[in-house]
Amino acid sequence: MPTFSLKINGQNQTVDTEPQTPLLWVIREHLGLMGTKFGCGISQCGACTVHVDGHAMKACSLPVSAMANGQEIITIEGLSEDGSHPLQKAWIKAQVPQCGYCQSGQIMQAATLLNTNPNPTREEILDHMRGNLCRCGTYMRILVAIQEAAKASQGQTLNND
């Protein structure tokens, strides 16, 4: 079985698996980083959203072999050291999560918006978040939290990656 070297949350990790294994299973079951969730397996729900070189991507649809070329992969565990990312704070302030299962993916998706667009409009936020499903119906609060986080950053981009 081939070996792949990945850079996840700033650490080098080595895994043995088939080349086509989705990054999601590597992150979760091989490396035990459980904040990234499995929802659909076909890039429809966004529960598995991680950052690859600063871009929000769906880990369920990325073969591990394509992720072993030195890309910087960041998961929810690596977004901040102590849950203090402005979005995480805003998420708590707005009391966004209900069941919570989709929220890692929501936050990771939102983070890439504020990294490049510190003052997004309502429409820009909704368009950016469109790929992330929430069955509990927390969308109203997701919107509020992103707006709050943008306000808190006072026009600065959030570049924690």
Add this chain to the structure above:
Amino acid sequence: MMNATPSDRKSSTLSRRQFLATAGGITITITAYGLAPSMGLSQKEGKRKAEDKQLTVWVRLEPNGQLTIYNPAAEMGQGSMTALPVILAEELDADWSKVRIENAPIEPDVYGLDRGDHKIMLTVGSWSVKGYFNSLRQAGAQARYVLLNSVANHWQVPLSELKTDAGLVTHQKSGRQVSYGEITSFIKIPASIPEIPEEQLKRPDQFRLIGSVLPRYDIPAKVDGSALFAMDVQVPGMLYGVIERGTIHGSQPTLQNEQAIRSLEGIVELVMLEYGVGIVATSLEKALNAKKRIKIQWSEDVKAVGHSSQEAFALYEKMANEDQSGEILTEKGNVSESLKTAAKTYSADYKNDYVYHAQMEPLNAIASVAADGMSAEIWAGTQAPGSVADTIAEALQIDPSRVTFHQHFLGGGLGRRSNHDYIIEAARLSKAVSKPVKVLWTREDDLRYGMYRPMSLQRLQASVDASGSLTGLSHCVVGDGGGLLTSGANNEFYAIPHQHLEVRAVENGIRLKHWRAVGHGPNKFAIESFIDEIATGQGIDPYAFRRTLMKESPRALQTLEKAAEMAQWNTPPKEGRARGIAFGERSGSLCTGICEISLDREKGKIRVHHFWSAVDAGIVVQPDNVVAQMEGGILMGMSSVLSESITINQGKVQQSNFHDYPLLRITDIPERIDIAMIPSEEPPQGIGEASLPVVAGAIANAFAALTGKRLRHLPFTPDRVLEALKG
């Protein structure tokens, strides 16, 4: 005894029951420490120390004042994990900043919800806050008594002279005070604790915590990825299990390529089930790879093969036409007479497709069955933690005392997770290999082998007398699913003298289940649409028409009037928009919803711009969470009303994942949702399902107001909208 093993569970349970029997109420033995599951909440759990004092079965106190309160309900997003301890903490007069929450041990006799002759640990029907309200107030008052009793003895003062305030006991006469934490140094747990009389509990105007905005306890762990769902558990030596299931419910498999599958790398075992083939492998990717390659012949001599959902509506209609009535559930007055003598009659059929739960965490569980097959340890997220041991024991033919269960956060329940099918699967696969196995359902498994809210047809007929009063309402529900079909079909808040409700049953062989608000979704859609049709037919404003009908239900009327006030019902909406109104009761809560919509007439797409809702849920324990539940119910309602449909063709489920079973996305949310809670000192009611039932009626009624056309078939997909516009 820090680790609960299957063997110590029974003895400690028994000793506690014996103890409870002798102590006549509430306190605890040290054995309970081993039982409180430390898993399932977060990876950042606290540790217990010897100097911590267990005040009662519900509360533990540490010298630094930290309180741990047990949560007896499943947390699936509804927030009762926080709300229930708030109720207890109120009477305990706790400092909320020092409260930690843990899952209660799985002991229904101690922590179960009182159902009259028995207690159960089952989180369904939005009943947790409602059902535990009195008992948790009593539990809080009793824990407070333990503290006061100790202080009274220690200071040699009458207990009646002591007061409490947010974590402090004070004695005004002597000017002394002591914090709850300090009491642990001299605390004496009494042999028995009296029942605290109702009049000694707080009056609603004395509530400090109930009704205040407190952050949910579970949220921090849900924004940093540390919240543990069952899917996230890993057990040493664990294997992975997946099951290939058919697309026809009830169909039985015959494996065609067993040797080829067994020879794949990493395959440990194949397990034949009545409805599928289980694959156990050393890694998840290997198990899924085998699942993709497996070849199975599925039996077709099953009931579901004869069922095609869209054709079944014709049969349902025929059944509604028959003279022979079905099972009569309500007979009030004489509807057939009122229809005969009516000045005007109305009749309409409403239909709804199957819908799927689509909880975001696909079903999964981990089981570790011992090599001798005589004990099992289970990790899962379930709405029914109290029955896991019995269910697994039955499946494995072992004693329930030999089953240890660890409850976890549920990535959505919505009614699906009160069935233990996925936990039984984990146990069966684990037993086959004598190793721990994590069984994971793919989204396709979860959807196709789902348990749906049943499709149904509803025929409504009404009589109106010469004065324009609605005198009779006949409601005939046709479908499969028994009680799943009829919740919410009664009209206790509308003064209609003659009412008839019946069910005409069919069997389709499709797996069916409670789905958030159960029958209230389809039934309130039908009833509230029909009420609007009658109002329109009589030339009366639908709001005014409902006001008259609610003349004997002041609480329901208050929600109606409040929602109308919020939505400014009496002012015209913007050009190109219209409003619709609907009322519904669910789990004791009364709710009126109003929406404002517009329509893309070319695409057939309905856009909901604004949703207003007023709810009377009795005493509100967690107001912000009530708003969140109302918002969530409205959005899930919109999702099911505008796009969700499972269709079945000759038994085969036609959808497979979110590309062909679309859920509401964030781009389709209203610009605003406004929620009002009617102030009340009545007992709390269920809130998790309160808003969902009104959504369909509100949208259908707004659509009719906008276009003059009725939408009578859920969901209102663009195709159906375009068809209605043509009609």
